[in-house]
Amino acid sequence: xxQTIRKRLxxxxxxxxxxxxxxxxxxxxFTDTVVEKYKIHVAYPDIEIGSYKVLSKWDxxxxxxxxVDNTITIQTKIFPCWYAWIGLILHNQGCQPVSxxxxxxxxxxxxxxxxxxxxxxxxxxxxxxxxFATADPKVWDGLKWWQLPPKADPTSPxxxxxxxxxxxxxxxxxxxxxxxxxxxxxYNFKIKISITVGWTPELIEGSSWTWTPPx
Amino acid sequence: MGTISRSQLGKSLTHHYTRRKNxxxxxxxxxxxxxxxxxxxxxxxxxxxxxxxxxxxxxDAADYHIEVTNCIVKAYNGFGLYQFFWDPTTVSFNDSNxxxxxxxxxxxxxxxxxxxxxxKVNYTIFYWNETSSTWKxxxxxxxxxxxxxxxxxxxxxxxxxxxxGDPELLPDQSVFNIERLKFVxxxxxxxxxxxxxxxxxxxxxxxxxxxxxxxxAA
Numbered sequence: 001x002x003q004t005i006r007k008r009l010x011x012x013x014x015x016x017x018x019x020x021x022x023x024x025x026x027x028x029x030f031t032d033t034v035v036e037k038y039k040i041h042v043a044y045p046d047i048e049i050g051s052y053k054v055l056s057k058w059d060x061x062x063x064x065x066x067x068v069d070n071t072i073t074i075q076t077k078i079f080p081c082w083y084a085w086i087g088l089i090l091h092n093q094g095c096q097p098v099s100x101x102x103x104x105x106x107x108x109x110x111x112x113x114x115x116x117x118x119x120x121x122x123x124x125x126x127x128x129x130x131x132f133a134t135a136d137p138k139v140w141d142g143l144k145w146w147q148l149p150p151k152a153d154p155t156s157p158x159x160x161x162x163x164x165x166x167x168x169x170x171x172x173x174x175x176x177x178x179x180x181x182x183x184x185x186x187y188n189f190k191i192k193i194s195i196t197v198g199w200t201p202e203l204i205e206g207s208s209w210t211w212t213p214p215x
Numbered sequence: 216m217g218t219i220s221r222s223q224l225g226k227s228l229t230h231h232y233t234r235r236k237n238x239x240x241x242x243x244x245x246x247x248x249x250x251x252x253x254x255x256x257x258x259x260x261x262x263x264x265x266x267x268x269x270x271x272x273x274x275d276a277a278d279y280h281i282e283v284t285n286c287i288v289k290a291y292n293g294f295g296l297y298q299f300f301w302d303p304t305t306v307s308f309n310d311s312n313x314x315x316x317x318x319x320x321x322x323x324x325x326x327x328x329x330x331x332x333x334x335k336v337n338y339t340i341f342y343w344n345e346t347s348s349t350w351k352x353x354x355x356x357x358x359x360x361x362x363x364x365x366x367x368x369x370x371x372x373x374x375x376x377x378x379x380g381d382p383e384l385l386p387d388q389s390v391f392n393i394e395r396l397k398f399v400x401x402x403x404x405x406x407x408x409x410x411x412x413x414x415x416x417x418x419x420x421x422x423x424x425x426x427x428x429x430x431x432a433a
Contacts, residue, residue, distance in 0.1 A: 045266070047268060048268075049268055057427040057429070057430075058333055058424070061385075062332070062333060062385075070267070070268045070269065071268075071269040071270070071271060072269070072270045072271070073270075073271045073273065074270065074271070074272045074273065075273045075274075076272075076273075076274060076275075077274070077275050077276065077277040077278075077332045078274045078275070078276065078277060079276070079277040079332070079423030079424070080423055081423075081424075081425075081426035081427070082277075082423075083427070083430065086270055086272075088268065088270070090268065145427075145429070145430075146427075146429035146430070171270070173272065175274070188275070188276050188278065189275070189276045190273075190274065190275045190276070191272075191274050192271065192272070192273050192274075193271070193272040193274065194269060194270070194271050194272075195269065195270040195271075195272070196267045196268070196269050196270075197267060197268045197269075197270075198266060198267040199266065199267070200266075
């Protein structure tokens, strides 16, 4: 009884094994194909911080900065009329143009002092390598805090940034409580301001190609 | 109580075996699913982190701590009947016999402590108003008019250079303050002031710096 079952099982397994190659062989004999293969990868837009600066009358050892990935962290203590310039060179490292948006602000403000801050943003560029070399001393290299904002015409966002092109962004952040009106500096307040510069891939318009029969 | 029947033992063993088998299954599932989950989360995180550039400003209120680290009597021409002491928060000088021409020069070292922040050092003059029993603020001219006392103060940095304007100190930095008090009453004024006691107080304080005059100067 067991032997019969084994034989049947063996037949059930072996016959399909034999039949498949035979069928494939026969199919190959009577058909032929050409194959088109497409392997496409969705490009990811990638902007990196080419360089950065934090300039203030009260910088030096008074402002701690560090960069991890694409995030700059600034730590300092502030007082009325304190201000700092945060400078960034945004470098498009991806392989497609992107549209750079105006910075957005998100705050953790348990002491309700964000209302006493002012912020202004200045974009310069975009520049390719040659253009940036010319513009660099005017908008970036060697500038001191009192020489900001740069004496060049700023660009309004959103800004189209081509592959390998650079954009200079200066952000002025100032703590400016009204004199006498705000006593917030009399106690220990803290605030965490997150400034995000976002971008979106730029859509390229479709070509004007129309369907025509091949000649 | 305290014994176990055979059927219970059997159940217990079966249960133990099932648990082991389940553990194996759980481990396999964890081995397969955890990397899948982590890879998905990592990809999402990567995508999330890399479509923006972030600047995080962590800002705290500046707080100030200044203290007296030294004080010496630089010059004194009185009768020597004075009491003088100082500690990190106070300098006290009492003289019971002043006269026209009496003069005192104190050299005070003021230190901005390491846990403080950049601060401007300034001072306010007060005098004790006996009528209202309060300290009233005044200035150099007020002191001269009320008590015929000339008051002068100057600040010097560590290299001995005179600081023009209010000194600004970095954390863990000192400034040297020279204060001069001179009684300049003429004989008639001296007559009028005879027997009076003057209580004056100079409050030196550390506060936030003045606005940057170069801001936006470009």
